[in-house]
Amino acid sequence: MSIYQKLLEISKTKGAGFLVLLDPDKIDPKKLREKLSIFEESGVDGILIGSSLLLNTGLDGIIKEIKSSVNIPVIIFPGNAYQVSRWADAILFLSLVSGRNPNFLIGEHVRAASAIKEFNLEAIPTGYMIFDSGKMTSVLFMSDTKAIPFDKPDIAKTHALAAQYLGMKMIYLEAGSGAKTSIPDEVVSEVKEYISLPIIVGGGIKDPQVAQNKVKNGANFLVLGNALETNSDSSKLKEMADAIHFKTK
Ligand code: 1GP
Secondary structure (H helix, E strand, O other): OOHHHHHHHHHHHHOOEEEEEEOHHHOOHHHHHHHHHHHHHHOOOEEEEOOOOOOOOOHHHHHHHHHHHOOOOEEEOOOOOOOOOOOOOEEEEEEOOOOOOHHHHHHHHHHHHHHHHHOOOEEEEEEEEEEEOOOOOHHHHHHOOOOEEOOOHHHHHHHHHHHHHOOOOEEEEEOOOOOOOOOOHHHHHHHHHHOOOOEEEEOOOOOHHHHHHHHHOOOOEEEEOHHHHHOOOHHHHHHHHHHHOHHHO
């Protein structure tokens, strides 16, 4: 079964998937294995790895280590064409459709394509949409694009639909890592009603109730990064996983 199929299955059986984003620059190698086993035990469904700006040159080694520690999918969430590794299960092949920067619509993709083929890495075409959470996030700065305002759901809907017509298999609604405010529930539900693709929501989600509301409004996957870097004890994680998987509880 492809990783994409596996993700769809998770969303179907659990109501939504809980994905954790690991930023290679913030990983403490001494604590990685322990952290990963807590993730898996607590009900995390998959690991995303990548960063808008990556300083660490050891991505391959980190992914290899993650893969040897967990049985859940390990998926690259790349900030550019250098973030490709043969050790991952798949890569979100992101096209930054909310922007008009050709480099992130097709440029980095061309640079990465031959390595993805050589590594036999599953590419999951994903329409990536950045929203304005009221703060200049790394992804917005590094991509040199404009963000969609939270109060313009029509702009969000039509971008998502265009991405669907372009053949994307998923839509990622991104408030940016460390965003002050996560994507509003109304934006999630309006996009959900307008398109037929699975929706990933990330950026600024810290609270289980906030996460659950996104699922109730149509999110198929939630991505958490920052909140788990500071607090990843197993009871908090379990609480978050239960909130996201509430349909099966
Ligand atoms: C960023 O959506 C992810 O790409 C996660 O964001 O770090 O704010 O959880 P946080």
